[in-house]
Amino acid sequence: xxxxxxxxxxxxxxxxxxxxxxxxxxxxxxxxxxxxxxxxxxxxxxxxxxxxxxxxxxxxxxxxxxxxxxxxxxxxxxxxxxxxxxxxxxxxxxxxxxxxxxxxxxxxxxxxxxxxxxxxxxxxxxxxxxxxxxxxxxxxxxxxxxxxxxxxxxxxxxxxxxxxxxxxxxxxxxxxxxxxxxxxxxxxxxxxxxxxxxxxxxxxxxxxxxxxxxxxxxxxxxxxxx
Numbered sequence: 321x322x323x324x325x326x327x328x329x330x331x332x333x334x335x336x337x338x339x340x341x342x343x344x345x346x347x348x349x350x351x352x353x354x355x356x357x358x359x360x361x362x363x364x365x366x367x368x369x370x371x372x373x374x375x376x377x378x379x380x381x382x383x384x385x386x387x388x389x390x391x392x393x394x395x396x397x398x399x400x401x402x403x404x405x406x407x408x409x410x411x412x413x414x415x416x417x418x419x420x421x422x423x424x425x426x427x428x429x430x431x432x433x434x435x436x437x438x439x440x441x442x443x444x445x446x447x448x449x450x451x452x453x454x455x456x457x458x459x460x461x462x463x464x465x466x467x468x469x470x471x472x473x474x475x476x477x478x479x480x481x482x483x484x485x486x487x488x489x490x491x492x493x494x495x496x497x498x499x500x501x502x503x504x505x506x507x508x509x510x511x512x513x514x515x516x517x518x519x520x521x522x523x524x525x526x527x528x529x530x531x532x533x534x535x536x537x538x539x540x541x542x543x544x545x546x
Contacts, residue, residue, distance in 0.1 A: 321533070321535075323442055324358075326533030326534070327354060327355045327358045327440075327442060327533065328358045328362075329533045329536075329537075329538050330355065330440040330441065330442065330531045330532065330533040330538050331355065331358035331361070331362045331440060333440070333531045333538040334359055334404050334438055334440050334531055335362045335363065335366065337438060337529070337531070338402050338404070339366060339369070341402055341436075342366070342401075343370065344370070344371060346371055346401045347370070347371055347372060347373065347374060347397045347399060348363065348370055348372075348374075348401065348402055348403075349373070349376070349400045349402065349403030349404065349405075349430040349431070349433070349434050350363075350373050350374065350375045350376065350380050350384060350403075350405070351376050351380065351403070351404060351406060351427055352375075352376050352377040352405070352406075352423040352426075352427060353405070353406045353420070353421045354406070355440050356380060356404065356405055356406050356440070357380075359404050360380065360383050360387065360389075361387070363384075364387035364388070364389060367387065367388060367389050372389065372390030372391060372392050373389055373392070374391070374397060374430055376426040376427040376429075376430055377421070377422075377423040377426060377487055379421075394429065394430065394433065399433075399435070400430060400434040401435050402434060402435065402436045402437075402438060403430050403431050403433075403434035403436070403437045404440060405418070405427055405431070405438075405439060405440070406418075406440055406441055406445075407439050407441050407445055407522075407527070408420045408453040408520070409445055409446075409447050409450050409451075409452065409453045410439060410445055410446055410527070410530055411446075411447055411448065411449065411503070412544070413503075413523075413526060413543060413544065414439065414526040414529075414530050414541065414542075414543045415450060415503040415504075415521070415522065415523040415526045416450075416521070416522040416523075416526060417450050417453050417456075417520050417521060417522075418456075419455075419456030419458070419492070419520030420453070420456065422456070422458075422481070422484055422486050422487075422492055423486070423487065424456055424458060424518055424519070424520040425486065425490075425517055425518040426488075427522075428518055428522065428525070431522060432525050436528050436529070437525070437526075437527045437528050437529075438528065438529045438531065439527035439529070439531070440530075440531045440533075441530065441531070441532055442532070442533045442534070443532055443534035443535075445532075446532060449500065449501070450500040450503055450521070451497075451499065451500040454479070454494035454495055454496045455476070455494070455495040455498055455500070455520050456481075456492050456493070456494055456495075456519065456520040457471065457478070457492065457493045457495060457510060457516055457518075457519045457520065458486055458488070458490050458491075458492055458518050458519070459490060459493055459515055459516055459517060460490055460515045460516075460517060461490060461491050462515070463514065463516075464480065464491060464493070464515075466513075466514070466515055467493060467513055467514075467515045467516055468480075468493060470513045471493065471498075471513070474498065474506070474509060475497075475498055475499055476495035476496065476497060476498035477495065477496040477497050478493040478494070478495050478496075479494045479495075480493060481493070500521070503523035504523040504524050506521060506523075507519060507521035526543060527543070528542070528543065529542055530542075
């Protein structure tokens with residue numbers, strides 16, 4: 321199977337996983353990225369079985385709306401039953417690196433609110449240790465240089481994502497060559513830097529279920545101890 325076919329397969333598997341949870345008042349959280357786009361297209365086929373969605377990016381919101389799927393502001397809903405999104409990397413603990421598309425802050429907010437976080441990936445995103453993919457950090461523009469210096473102190477090599485602005489009006493520093501041996505600790509340290517809005521480590525709130533497309537099949541991975 322091609323990578324796109326694997327992405328479509330995990331999108332369909334996610335639909336199968338969530339469809340029994342959907343009711344007339346259910347709100348589904350929607351992430352951002354190419355794999356999530358396949359999920360949105362599959363979700364459109366059952367759009368009458370739930371109330372609507374909240375989206376982590378303007379791009380996802382527009383795709384949902386193009387299918388006639390209602391999109392609500394997060395502040396307007398009481399509960400998000402399930403959040404479905406992709407990842408740039410995932411380890412065995414279902415800790416993730418996300419933010420390659422720049423929507424990490426809104427993704428993290430919806431993941432924090434959701435009752436369940438389902439991550440959909442192809443097998444290339446599974447790693448033993450996080451960090452081969454540069455870690456995105458969303459930063460208030462005036463703090464760019466300060467944050468970059470602090471990230472260097474943590475052992476990383478930050479690179480400004482030139483020409484990119486997040487939906488929140490901020491910039492992204494992509495951190496290369498940083499050791500992620502304790503993802504939760506590093507997530508907290510980076511978030512504590514003044515000027516950082518959010519970083520792309522999803523470790524304090526990891527995925528609950530990982531659906532992995534590999535060699536023509538979809539495998540389910542749950543967190544150890546969950």
